[in-house]
Amino acid sequence: MKKKYIPILFFGVLLAVLAIVLQVFEYRYYIGSLDTDIYTTVVAAIFTILGIWIGINLLKKKAPQIEGTSKIDHSKIKELELNEREYEVLKLISEGMSNQEIADKLFLALPTIKTHTSNLFTKLNVRSRTQAIHKAKNLRLIL
C-alpha cells in the first residue's frame, strides 16, 4: 500500500528541486552573471538528463512485463490460491534450494518450510519438488 506512492512522491520532490534550481539560474541570468547560451545549454542538459531518468524509470516497470513477467500468469497463482509464502517457497525451490537453505534464507524453521512445501504440493496437485517446478513452469507461475 505504502510502496505504491513512493514513485509519485519521489517524482514530486524531484520536480520541486528542479524548479528551485531553475529559479536560481533565472536569478543569475537576470543579474547578468550568465549569458543566454550557457543558460540555455545548462537548462537543456539538465532536462535531457531528467528526461532520460524519467524514461528509464517509466520503462523499468514495463520492462519486466516484456521480458519475464509476460510469461508469468498471475491469475493462475490466484486461481490456485497460493499465498505469499507458498509462492516464495516455490520460487526458491525452482532455484534449486533445499528446504534447509530456504529456511535459513527466510529466517524460518525447517518444519515451517516443510509445511509450506507440503501445502504447495497439494495445491499444485504434485508429489515432489521437481514435479512442482515442472508444473509451475508449464502453468507459467514462474519463468
Place this chain on the structure above:
Amino acid sequence: MKKKYIPILFFGVLLAVLAIVLQVFEYRYYIGSLDTDIYTTVVAAIFTILGIWIGINLLKKKAPQIEGTSKIDHSKIKELELNEREYEVLKLISEGMSNQEIADKLFLALPTIKTHTSNLFTKLNVRSRTQAIHKAKNLRLIL
C-alpha cells in the same frame, strides 16, 4: 556490422536537428518575439521529451536479447562430457520424474538410475536434482 552504427548515426542526426531547432528559438528570442520564461519552458520541455525518448530507446534494445534465446547448447553438453544415458536421465528429471519412475520408463534398475544421477551431479557440480534442473536450464542443456 552495419546495424551497429545505426543508433549512432540516428542520434547524431537527431542532435543536429535539435541544434537547428534551438537556433531558431534563439533567433526568435533575440528579436524579442518570445519571453524568457516561455523560451526556457519550451527548451526544458523539448529536452525532457528528448530525454524520455532516448531513455526508452536505450532500454528497448536490451529486452529482446533476454527473451528470444531458448535453444539447447549442444556444445555445452559435450563440454561437460555428459553421455547419452546421463543426458536422458537429466531430461526426465527436469520433467519431474522420480528415480523409480525413470527406472521403469527406461527398463533399468533403481540403482542404475542412482548411479547415473550421481555421476550427472558430479559433472554438473551440483548436489541435488533441483539444482541440476536449475543449472541445466541456465546452461541451456535443456529447455
Place this chain on the structure above:
DNA sequence: TGCATTTCCATACTTTAGTATGATGGAATT
C-alpha cells in the same frame, strides 16, 4: 475486543534421494 485466518513451529514417521564402493558384461580400441 473477539473471532477467523494465516503463519509459524514442533513431533513423529515413511519415503525418496544421494553417496560410496565394488562387481559384471559388452563394445570399441590398441
Place this chain on the structure above:
DNA sequence: AATTCCATCATACTAAAGTATGGAAATGCA
C-alpha cells in the same frame, strides 16, 4: 588378448524430502 570405457546392478549407508497432526503466535477484520 588386453585395455579402456560405458552401462548395468548390487549392497549399505546417510541425508533429505515428504506426510500427518496438532498447537501457538500473529494478523486482519468485524
